[in-house]
Amino acid sequence: xxxxxDNAPFPAGSVAVIFTAMRSGNDxxxxxxxxxxxxxxxxxxxGYLGLESARGAxxxxxxxxxxxxxxxxxxxxxxxxxxxxxxxxxxIWYDSYRLHVARIERGYSWP
Numbered sequence: 001x002x003x004x005x006d007n008a009p010f011p012a013g014s015v016a017v018i019f020t021a022m023r024s025g026n027d028x029x030x031x032x033x034x035x036x037x038x039x040x041x042x043x044x045x046x047g048y049l050g051l052e053s054a055r056g057a058x059x060x061x062x063x064x065x066x067x068x069x070x071x072x073x074x075x076x077x078x079x080x081x082x083x084x085x086x087x088x089x090x091x092i093w094y095d096s097y098r099l100h101v102a103r104i105e106r107g108y109s110w111p
Contacts, residue, residue: 009107010049015067016104017076021089021097023059031093034085041081047072059095066104073101 010016023031042048047068055061067073076082089097 007109009109010066010104011068012104012106013069014049014104015070015073016102017065017067017073018100018102019063019065019097020099021061021063022095023055023061024093024095025059026092030088034088034093038082038085041079042076045072045076045079047075070101070103 039051042051042065049066049068051063051065053061053063065073065076067076
């Protein structure tokens with residue numbers, strides 16, 4: 001699991017963008033390069049709070065990005081670099097995906 005935050009709960013009112021996808025298995029090196037580029041680019045966007053990601057051996061993965069506001073999440077959705085990689089994902093790397101946007105009400109962490 002990739003984790004790019006400090007393990008503290010995200011603040012109430014922040015936004016979680018939950019991306020669940022089934023990988024096609026095509027072009028693994030290209031996918032890995034694009035995923036690294038997207039994580040780095042997202043981390044430089046205003047309102048970015050963190051990222052968590054996990055993938056099973058069957059290709060099913062879940063990535064959750066956290067944003068200070070819905071507006072910040074929408075700006076990331078509309079970012080030109082993100083949009084270009086999203087189109088490559090549809091064409092090459094994913095068989096299917098779904099995305100949900102949720103507001104954080106509260107959070108806990110341990111230890």
